[in-house]
Amino acid sequence: MREDIINLKNNAIGQIMDTDSDKELEELRIEYLGRNGKINEFLIDLKKLKPDERKDVGILINESKKTIESTLNDKIENLTQFKVDTKEWFDLTAPGVKSEIGNLHAQTKVLTEILNQFSYLGYQIADGPEVESDYYNFEVLNFPKDHPARDAQQTMFFDVTGTKFKPGELIPRTHTSAMQGRVMQKMKPPFRVVVPGRCFRYEQIDASHGVDFWQVEGFAVDKNITFTDLLGTIEYVLKGVFGSDAQIRFATTFFPFVEPGVDTYLKCTVCKGKGCSFCKKSGWSEIMPAGMIHPNVLSTCKIDPKVWRGFAFAIGLSRVVTLKYKIDDLRTLTNPDLRILKQY
Amino acid sequence: MKAPISWLKEYVDITSNINDLMWKMTEIGLTCESYDEIEGDKILDIEVTPNRPDWLSITGIAREIAIIENSKLTLPKLSDIPKPTQNLPINISFKTNLTGGYAGITISGVKVGDSPAWMQKRLISIGLRPINNLVDITNYVMFELGCPIHVFDYDKFLSTDLSMQLSKGGEGFVSVDGLKYKLPPDTLIIKDTNRVIDLCGIKGGQNTGISDSTKNVFIHTPIYNGSYIRKTSQALKLKSDASYIYERGPNPKIIPDTLKRVVTLVLELAGGEVASKPIFKIDKFIKDKIISFDLDDLNKFLGISIQKELVLKILEHLDFSPKITGATIKCIVPNFRSDVNLVEDIYEEIARIYSYNKFPRTLPSGKMASVKIPYFYDREFELVLKNIVSSAGYFEISSGALTSKEIIEKSGLNPENHIRIANPVSAEYEFMRTSLIPTLLAGIKVNTQENLKIFEYGKVYFAPVEKATEVYKISSALRNSTFENIKGLVDLVLEKLNIANYEIKPFAISHGLWHPNRAGVIEMDGEELGIFGEISPMVLHNFGIKGNIFGFELDMANLKKFQNSYLFKPIPKFPPQIEDITLIIKGKTEVGKVINEIKMTKFVDDVTMLGTYQNTITLRINYSDVNKTLTDKEVAEIRKSILGTLSKKFGVKQK
Numbered sequence A: 001m002r003e004d005i006i007n008l009k010n011n012a013i014g015q016i017m018d019t020d021s022d023k024e025l026e027e028l029r030i031e032y033l034g035r036n037g038k039i040n041e042f043l044i045d046l047k048k049l050k051p052d053e054r055k056d057v058g059i060l061i062n063e064s065k066k067t068i069e070s071t072l073n074d075k076i077e078n079l080t081q082f083k084v085d086t087k088e089w090f091d092l093t094a095p096g097v098k099s100e101i102g103n104l105h106a107q108t109k110v111l112t113e114i115l116n117q118f119s120y121l122g123y124q125i126a127d128g129p130e131v132e133s134d135y136y137n138f139e140v141l142n143f144p145k146d147h148p149a150r151d152a153q154q155t156m157f158f159d160v161t162g163t164k165f166k167p168g169e170l171i172p173r174t175h176t177s178a179m180q181g182r183v184m185q186k187m188k189p190p191f192r193v194v195v196p197g198r199c200f201r202y203e204q205i206d207a208s209h210g211v212d213f214w215q216v217e218g219f220a221v222d223k224n225i226t227f228t229d230l231l232g233t234i235e236y237v238l239k240g241v242f243g244s245d246a247q248i249r250f251a252t253t254f255f256p257f258v259e260p261g262v263d264t265y266l267k268c269t270v271c272k273g274k275g276c277s278f279c280k281k282s283g284w285s286e287i288m289p290a291g292m293i294h295p296n297v298l299s300t301c302k303i304d305p306k307v308w309r310g311f312a313f314a315i316g317l318s319r320v321v322t323l324k325y326k327i328d329d330l331r332t333l334t335n336p337d338l339r340i341l342k343q344y
Numbered sequence B: 001m002k003a004p005i006s007w008l009k010e011y012v013d014i015t016s017n018i019n020d021l022m023w024k025m026t027e028i029g030l031t032c033e034s035y036d037e038i039e040g041d042k043i044l045d046i047e048v049t050p051n052r053p054d055w056l057s058i059t060g061i062a063r064e065i066a067i068i069e070n071s072k073l074t075l076p077k078l079s080d081i082p083k084p085t086q087n088l089p090i091n092i093s094f095k096t097n098l099t100g101g102y103a104g105i106t107i108s109g110v111k112v113g114d115s116p117a118w119m120q121k122r123l124i125s126i127g128l129r130p131i132n133n134l135v136d137i138t139n140y141v142m143f144e145l146g147c148p149i150h151v152f153d154y155d156k157f158l159s160t161d162l163s164m165q166l167s168k169g170g171e172g173f174v175s176v177d178g179l180k181y182k183l184p185p186d187t188l189i190i191k192d193t194n195r196v197i198d199l200c201g202i203k204g205g206q207n208t209g210i211s212d213s214t215k216n217v218f219i220h221t222p223i224y225n226g227s228y229i230r231k232t233s234q235a236l237k238l239k240s241d242a243s244y245i246y247e248r249g250p251n252p253k254i255i256p257d258t259l260k261r262v263v264t265l266v267l268e269l270a271g272g273e274v275a276s277k278p279i280f281k282i283d284k285f286i287k288d289k290i291i292s293f294d295l296d297d298l299n300k301f302l303g304i305s306i307q308k309e310l311v312l313k314i315l316e317h318l319d320f321s322p323k324i325t326g327a328t329i330k331c332i333v334p335n336f337r338s339d340v341n342l343v344e345d346i347y348e349e350i351a352r353i354y355s356y357n358k359f360p361r362t363l364p365s366g367k368m369a370s371v372k373i374p375y376f377y378d379r380e381f382e383l384v385l386k387n388i389v390s391s392a393g394y395f396e397i398s399s400g401a402l403t404s405k406e407i408i409e410k411s412g413l414n415p416e417n418h419i420r421i422a423n424p425v426s427a428e429y430e431f432m433r434t435s436l437i438p439t440l441l442a443g444i445k446v447n448t449q450e451n452l453k454i455f456e457y458g459k460v461y462f463a464p465v466e467k468a469t470e471v472y473k474i475s476s477a478l479r480n481s482t483f484e485n486i487k488g489l490v491d492l493v494l495e496k497l498n499i500a501n502y503e504i505k506p507f508a509i510s511h512g513l514w515h516p517n518r519a520g521v522i523e524m525d526g527e528e529l530g531i532f533g534e535i536s537p538m539v540l541h542n543f544g545i546k547g548n549i550f551g552f553e554l555d556m557a558n559l560k561k562f563q564n565s566y567l568f569k570p571i572p573k574f575p576p577q578i579e580d581i582t583l584i585i586k587g588k589t590e591v592g593k594v595i596n597e598i599k600m601t602k603f604v605d606d607v608t609m610l611g612t613y614q615n616t617i618t619l620r621i622n623y624s625d626v627n628k629t630l631t632d633k634e635v636a637e638i639r640k641s642i643l644g645t646l647s648k649k650f651g652v653k654q655k
Helices: A002-018 A020-033 A040-046 A051-082 A106-120 A134-139 A148-152 A178-186 A229-240 A295-300 A317-325 A330-334 B018-027 B057-069 B117-125 B133-145 B226-236 B241-248 B252-270 B296-301 B308-317 B343-354 B379-391 B405-410 B437-446 B483-496 B537-543 B555-560 B591-599 B632-650
Strands: A132-133 A170-172 A192-202 A212-222 A249-255 A260-266 A285-286 A288-294 A307-316 B002-004 B031-038 B041-047 B091-094 B099-108 B150-153 B161-166 B173-174 B180-182 B189-192 B195-199 B215-219 B279-281 B290-296 B324-325 B330-332 B453-462 B469-479 B504-505 B514-524 B529-534 B549-555 B575-583 B604-613 B616-624
Touching: A002 A020, A002 A040, A002 A051, A020 A040, A020 A051, A020 A249, A106 A192, A106 A317, A132 A134, A134 A170, A134 A178, A148 B241, A170 A192, A178 A192, A178 A212, A178 A295, A212 A229, A212 A317, A212 B604, A229 A249, A229 A260, A229 A288, A229 A307, A229 A317, A229 B296, A249 B018, A249 B343, A249 B405, A260 A307, A260 B343, A288 A295, A307 A317, A317 B575, B002 B117, B018 B031, B018 B041, B018 B057, B031 B591, B057 B133, B057 B296, B091 B099, B117 B133, B117 B453, B133 B241, B133 B252, B150 B161, B150 B195, B173 B195, B189 B226, B215 B252, B226 B241, B290 B296, B290 B343, B296 B308, B296 B343, B308 B330, B308 B343, B379 B453, B379 B469, B379 B483, B379 B555, B379 B591, B405 B437, B405 B537, B437 B453, B437 B469, B437 B537, B437 B549, B469 B483, B469 B555, B483 B514, B483 B529, B483 B549, B529 B537, B529 B555, B575 B632, B591 B604, B591 B616, B591 B632
Parallel strands: B091 B161
Antiparallel strands: A132 A170, A192 A212, A212 A307, A249 A260, A260 A285, A260 A288, A288 A307, B002 B041, B031 B041, B099 B215, B099 B279, B150 B215, B161 B189, B173 B180, B189 B195, B290 B330, B324 B330, B453 B469, B469 B549, B504 B514, B514 B529, B529 B549, B575 B616, B604 B616
């Protein structure tokens, strides 16, 4: 009989725990604790026992009854207290409250993407003066004085009144290539260098020109660098920035500080090559002039061109930003209107 | 450079469709991205790089197209110049050696009139205005062959003895189109008697120009030193098609053919008779350039092996007359290729005709530098700064580095400290900025948001120009806020960089941009980390900004110098004792210093300000010991010691 009582108790607790239904709990109460319930049946059977056994079994029955009762009551209490009204109306679409965070400028974000590509290839970042000498900006780079090659880079000059410099000797740099000579004169190859920075040109300001703009110059010098390495590096960087389906093609061009000279065209990412205002209807965007470093430049920097070879290239950062964000006016990049800044 | 397809077809067969042709031209260096259509003819718009004066002519472009189209170039047929049948003598003396070659001839009895329609059409299609048959012929032949020509009215010469010389400076000159110039010194000119009749290489003189009544002419085809022509052209701000060609260095060997072609056309289209023997001053000893290279070196340079036969075929096609001996190829550079001087130039020739787009694309295999490069820049640190400020709710702006005197003065700054551009595009872009705050204020002005928060990171530049200092700053501005907010941002930036124990000081000398009292300097070990506080109300008034603006301008280099990395500290095993104290503060007590003093006390872990009320402040102090839980008695002693120090140093008492 003891065993029966314990089994009964365990069964009852098991059933109570298993249900979440008020109705079933009420049925269980009647089944176990009701006037004709199973506990009462045991109490009736108690009389059949020998008097010396009655006391102990009686206590066991009472304890079991209490345990079942308290389990049942706890369960009912839990059910009422934590019961969720499944029919309750709740609006999940109501607007949330956003944390107030700011945003980095598109130029910062795109420059990071570009520099990441170079860092994967082992390039180090250099930063140099924007108040530059004609020497580093032009002469080291094989631009003769009074040569029309300089016309491509309309130059501003600093006021040098009262200094030992002649007019034109100190200029706001026209390209980040000015850093080639500075680095090469101070370091022996091999090296891989990338130089992001601001450049200045004498330009009337309009949708595609500014007096200052950003370039990212890159150059590498080593013993066995080849022309195919130059083409491959350009492709690697542009695909890293514009995605692996970016299409590029190369053409011949001239800059005094490279030979051979390369121009890189990217299939317009805005119109996918159909022709639009971003690519002047040509379907291709000129994006990354480059070339093998001219032997005269290496010699001027005291690097023996018979032993070392190098390549160099420049990316118009502002151009990449406008292409990536489909911005049709360069002046947007310097516009501090929050309605623009929030979109970057 | 404009090149009509119909004109090109006179010298070369073109079968490719226009788009293919344009791309193939671009690929080999004759950048051509667009064309115009005029009366059924397509006029290519070609960007000629300054290394290729030979491409400044239709025949030069046709020569290149012949390679693309795999066809032959047919140059215009030249007839010999007839013997003179009249006698109009001319003599020219050269008082400088700035000519690379010279040819001239007189022709008598010409009839000035319109040039034929076909010639006019071609000239119009390349953007020239037909004038008369003689001038049109010179323009036509210049664009056909690439050598400038000028024609003078012989009868207007005051003497038949001409002299080419350099100007002394100050001479007057009136060009054929009637514009007056005062010549700078060292200008290349031609004089008859004492008159300047030609501004060499740029414009002819009105005094000897062709008119309807011109009968006898002197025609010359000179080659001048390009850098002299360029200097004069820049000094006078005067350019012409001829000066453009001269600056780039046309081929002197083309002079005799040019003269032949001009004379033939003049006799044919304007009549007349040759009236002098041609004058020729040509250096016959200009040597052919010979460049030899090794096939193996070519392949190592390019990174692929191009077949020997193909290399020879390309060079043959380019008129480089290649001769191979073993693995060495010897080239004779054609005289129209002034740009080819080194083996690398030959390598480019081979690569571009082979096609850059047929090359495989590889990555360098060499070693990377194991040391930091010179001019190394820590962009990671830049991003750390920008991320702290932007995550505090600030939007990054980007602005130009050039500013105006007006903005500088409005900002309470001194133009004298600014580097000045001598030839600014406009007064708006005349000076290099010395602060990022003015452009932030401009940013505040364009936005309407009440609690606007913006920042910029970038360089500022300080005079003197010969020793310019360029430093990176990170600057912020926020509108209609409180001092506590900007101070909180400063504290946040410095806390994130783990810079502690910095000092805040009032300005030693007032700073026009900032409020004299409500702004100050942040210092660390005597060096300036930056400035922060309220912008001067006068400056805001100048910018037309209402309300308060707070901001900071921090110095990147010093922040980087004083930053510390955080090292892990274990979580304390024993709970801290926390208590709040309210202090009575006397009039001008610097609360920051009071808090720092408490922070420096042993067992004090942290101090925060809970609030201020009238002349009191309430601080929450965390006491802790790594070895045990502090007892109330121990805390009482520490507090007593703190209050003792505060009373002595600041006269501050507990409420």
